[in-house]
Amino acid sequence: MSIETNLIPQNESKTESYSNSGLYRNIQYLLALPRSFKKGILIVADFFMAAVCLYFALALRFGVTGNHITALELALYASFPILGLYVIGFYKAVARVFIDSVMRGVLQLFAVLIIVYELLIYVEWMPSIPRSVPILYLFLFFIWLWNSRLTIKELLNRFQGNRVLRSKDSVYDNVVIYGAGMAGRELLDGLRDSHKYNVVAFVDDNPQLTGAYIFGKRIYAADQLVDMIDTLNIAQIFLAVPSISRARKREIMDKLANISIKIKELPSLQEIADGKVTVSNMRKIDILDVLDRQTVEPDETLLLKNIKDKCVLVTGAGGSIGSELCRQIIKNQPVCLVLYELSEYALYSIHQELLGKQAANPEYQNIEIVAVIGNVTNESNLIKILKRHHIQTVYHAAAYKHVPLVEHNPFEGVINNSKGTYHCARAAIQANVETFVLISTDKAVRPTNVMGASKRMAELVCQGLSYEVKANPSAHQTCISMVRFGNVLGSSGSVVPVFSRQIENGHPITVTHPDVTRYFMTIPEAANLVIQAGAMASGGEVFVLDMGEPVKIVDLARRMIHLSGCETKDDQHPNGDIEIIFTGLRSGEKLYEELIIGEDNVKDTHHPLIMQAMEHRFPLNEVEQTLDKLPQKAEQHDVKWLKNQFYHFVEGYQDNSTAPKP
Numbered sequence: 001m002s003i004e005t006n007l008i009p010q011n012e013s014k015t016e017s018y019s020n021s022g023l024y025r026n027i028q029y030l031l032a033l034p035r036s037f038k039k040g041i042l043i044v045a046d047f048f049m050a051a052v053c054l055y056f057a058l059a060l061r062f063g064v065t066g067n068h069i070t071a072l073e074l075a076l077y078a079s080f081p082i083l084g085l086y087v088i089g090f091y092k093a094v095a096r097v098f099i100d101s102v103m104r105g106v107l108q109l110f111a112v113l114i115i116v117y118e119l120l121i122y123v124e125w126m127p128s129i130p131r132s133v134p135i136l137y138l139f140l141f142f143i144w145l146w147n148s149r150l151t152i153k154e155l156l157n158r159f160q161g162n163r164v165l166r167s168k169d170s171v172y173d174n175v176v177i178y179g180a181g182m183a184g185r186e187l188l189d190g191l192r193d194s195h196k197y198n199v200v201a202f203v204d205d206n207p208q209l210t211g212a213y214i215f216g217k218r219i220y221a222a223d224q225l226v227d228m229i230d231t232l233n234i235a236q237i238f239l240a241v242p243s244i245s246r247a248r249k250r251e252i253m254d255k256l257a258n259i260s261i262k263i264k265e266l267p268s269l270q271e272i273a274d275g276k277v278t279v280s281n282m283r284k285i286d287i288l289d290v291l292d293r294q295t296v297e298p299d300e301t302l303l304l305k306n307i308k309d310k311c312v313l314v315t316g317a318g319g320s321i322g323s324e325l326c327r328q329i330i331k332n333q334p335v336c337l338v339l340y341e342l343s344e345y346a347l348y349s350i351h352q353e354l355l356g357k358q359a360a361n362p363e364y365q366n367i368e369i370v371a372v373i374g375n376v377t378n379e380s381n382l383i384k385i386l387k388r389h390h391i392q393t394v395y396h397a398a399a400y401k402h403v404p405l406v407e408h409n410p411f412e413g414v415i416n417n418s419k420g421t422y423h424c425a426r427a428a429i430q431a432n433v434e435t436f437v438l439i440s441t442d443k444a445v446r447p448t449n450v451m452g453a454s455k456r457m458a459e460l461v462c463q464g465l466s467y468e469v470k471a472n473p474s475a476h477q478t479c480i481s482m483v484r485f486g487n488v489l490g491s492s493g494s495v496v497p498v499f500s501r502q503i504e505n506g507h508p509i510t511v512t513h514p515d516v517t518r519y520f521m522t523i524p525e526a527a528n529l530v531i532q533a534g535a536m537a538s539g540g541e542v543f544v545l546d547m548g549e550p551v552k553i554v555d556l557a558r559r560m561i562h563l564s565g566c567e568t569k570d571d572q573h574p575n576g577d578i579e580i581i582f583t584g585l586r587s588g589e590k591l592y593e594e595l596i597i598g599e600d601n602v603k604d605t606h607h608p609l610i611m612q613a614m615e616h617r618f619p620l621n622e623v624e625q626t627l628d629k630l631p632q633k634a635e636q637h638d639v640k641w642l643k644n645q646f647y648h649f650v651e652g653y654q655d656n657s658t659a660p661k662p
Contacts, residue, residue, distance in 0.1 A: 043082065050078035053078075053144060054078050061130050080116070081110070084113060114134050118134060173196060174200050179204060180202040181240070181241070187266065202218070203222055203225050204219050207221060236264065237256075240265075242266050259562065307329055307333070307334050310392040311334060311390050312334045314340065314395045317340055317350055318349060319398070321530075322397035323349075323350045325527045329395075330357065333363065336390075337367060337368070339351055339369070340385065341371075342375050347371050354369050376396075377419055379423035382423065392435065394433050394435070394436045395530065396424050396436065397439040399439070399458075403443070403589055404586045411633070413454050414453075417455055418461060421461050422461045422623075425480055433478050434479065437537070441486070444650075447654075449656065450646075460617060460649060463617040466479075479537050480539060482543065483529070485521065487518045499556070502578075515552070516553045516585070519548065519551070521548070536610065542615050543613075544602065544612070544613050546608070550592070561580075618649060626649070
């Protein structure tokens with residue numbers, strides 16, 4: 001198996017002998033010259049070779065060498081292409097980064113020069129030149145230009161690589177590029193000057209490419225990848241297939257599941273087209289690529305229904321879900337978007353981000369973006385804001401959602417999550433808002449913590465208010481619905497960024513329990529489905545998003561360790577890199593999350609990823625009586641009373657504030 005490994009330091013004597021060689025000193029001397037001198041050297045060399053190429057073109061035409069042209073004529077006619085190259089900026093290009101596009105300009109120039117030469121021959125201004133010679137001459141000269149620049153580029157690349165080898169601290173990662181297409185070739189070209197990576201081979205799914213070479217790098221079959229890891233001492237795999245499907249990517253991940261190796265990928269074609277990244281950008285594999293999640297194309301009609309040409313308000317606009325809702329809302333071109341947020345910093349951040357998007361996109365120019373600091377429990381202020389901006393759609397994402405924090409601050413959590421939802425929904429009804437959508441959570445199903453119970457109480461509030469609106473349609477028209485889903489990757493409470501930081505710092509990964517299981521989806525997908533679900537509502541529905549299969553957190557941690565190129569440290573691998581430590585379930589935490597209260601209490605909708613739960617409701621006045629007592633009980637810190645209310649209203653509630661150890 002012949003693989004180029006000349007860039008990997010073998011021993012100090014080899015690099016030392018190279019650094020003392022005459023070639024190295026000559027290259028170093030030439031590189032140190034001023035740019036004008038180096039340009040002059042290239043022009044002189046090209047002029048000399050242009051004369052040589054013209055002489056040989058005449059020799060080919062006549063079949064013998066001889067004095068077919070004077071030295072003055074040879075110099076004059078050879079100067080034409082040199083002048084043309086100077087005019088088109090050929091000598092402004094840096095020889096070491098020579099690319100094909102430069103030579104395309106040279107081809108166009110030579111096509112024009114052939115016409116000029118033929119015209120001069122036709123009017124007998126070049127009597128010593130036959131008509132066929134210009135074509136032969138410029139063909140030979142083009143070959144010289146192409147090969148001379150490629151040679152310079154290759155020599156300089158080798159010089160750069162060997163110059164780095166002289167450093168005792170130089171460390172290389174052997175890299176395999178997965179994908180031998182255009183993106184893979186461009187990536188190889190971009191890595192040639194790298195001081196960190198040494199590309200040793202390609203891997204491709206196309207069997208017709210197996211055994212071929214690209215710039216001296218062999219292409220292997222995809223099924224040889226696992227064997228190559230040890231054979232070639234591979235440290236990283238770069239996926240250079242921007243159009244690869246998530247399913248195919250997951251197959252590759254599964255193949256490498258038991259191998260500790262770093263895997264990075266080029267961005268998607270959409271990101272490249274949008275100008276967000278370039279083909280040379282590498283990034284870590286998205287953890288979603290190793291989760292078995294079904295995705296479907298969004299229904300554009302549903303996305304536009306409650307947003308297009310309407311005035312929209314988002315509470316909790318600076319949070320994980322709220323901010324993503326705002327990003328997707330402006331894409332659907334509302335007339336006005338009001339950001340309602342209690343945190344000044346979070347509000348400022350999302351407001352500035354949206355203003356930046358607006359400035360960069362002409363389609364967003366007419367959208368009014370308003371930032372409002374406010375508390376969701378302030379009903380009178382909400383009514384004022386809703387009426388002032390003629391709000392037609394409200395997405396209520398404001399909530400305290402960190403389980404341990406709410407467990408230790410129960411009344412603050414319930415007042416914000418449950419009573420705040422009550423005031424938001426009532427304000428929407430009073431302001432004649434058309435659509436009100438509550439963002440709920442899977443933790444509201446048979447909760448074992450205050451946060452989950454407070455969100456189920458928020459759902460009961462919306463169910464009760466929706467029933468009241470339907471009972472009196474002549475007075476109020478607000479359509480109230482709820483959307484329930486599980487964990488989102490990348491949110492402020494997600495384990496993924498926590499695990500990433502722990503791995504980067506070389507710290508042990510902390511998992512609460514070996515059996516703890518969660519559902520996952522991305523924030524953009526969750527926000528997208530929330531908008532679509534809200535558009536399907538007729539009033540009172542509890543929509544449940546299809547979260548796919550639940551994932552064991554410990555399996556997620558192991559996969560992230562492997563994707564980072566590390567090995568899990570355990571009894572079977574005592575010399576591993578990253579250890580997983582079980583800390584015990586946190587206060588109020590469940591082993592398993594659920595999305596519906598009863599298996600028979602759900603039905604499908606016409607959207608494959610959105611279901612409707614048929615949940616029990618309570619009369620609104622019963623819920624209101626409890627909400628009215630909250631401020632007084634909060635003053636007394638009567639947690640026992642609060643949990644008794646949960647036992648009454650929240651089906652399946654259990655007080656699990658002291659969780660068992662694993």
